[in-house]
């Protein structure tokens with residue numbers, strides 16, 4: 850298997866800390882993680898893989914970050930059939946609505962959301978959230 854891509858956007862580092870923990874889980878499961886920003890890769894290139902992780906915090910009003918992530922994901926949506934996708938991200942004051950919508954969009958596009966739900970952290974991930982992210986990385990490899 851080739852590397853496992855973990856593509857993320859993070860304005861203040863919280864989702865990045867989650868991405869690092871997902872990468873550690875991928876490594877623990879015996880695969881090579883490849884951490885990328887959304888600006889580092891095209892939707893077409895990512896769609897060549899059968900499984901990957903995507904990370905984005907709650908932005909706007911319970912939305913994906915609109916400059917890079919939303920346009921990227923809109924393009925990816927049509928290419929997601931049959932893929933295994935792990936989702937994660939940090940939020941501030943909401944109730945996780947942005948993640949529910951993201952899970953719905955991935956599922957509607959014909960992909961499987963790894964573990965069935967996105968992993969969320971309130972602001973900076975605490976030890977429990979870091980463990981969940983590591984577990985998400987392991988589950989992505991074994992999905």
Ligand SMILES: Cc1cc2nc3c(=O)[nH]c(=O)nc-3n(C[C@H](O)[C@H](O)[C@H](O)COP(=O)(O)O)c2cc1C
Pocket residue numbers: 858859860861862863864865906907908909910911912939940941942943944945971972973
């Ligand atoms: C412009 C902007 C919009 C945001 N909108 C939401 C929101 O709708 N719901 C929420 O729970 N948090 C919201 N937040 C809080 C961020 O999701 C939170 O600070 C998160 O930890 C940022 O993650 P990051 O460090 O990876 O950028 C918003 C933050 C910013 C800067």
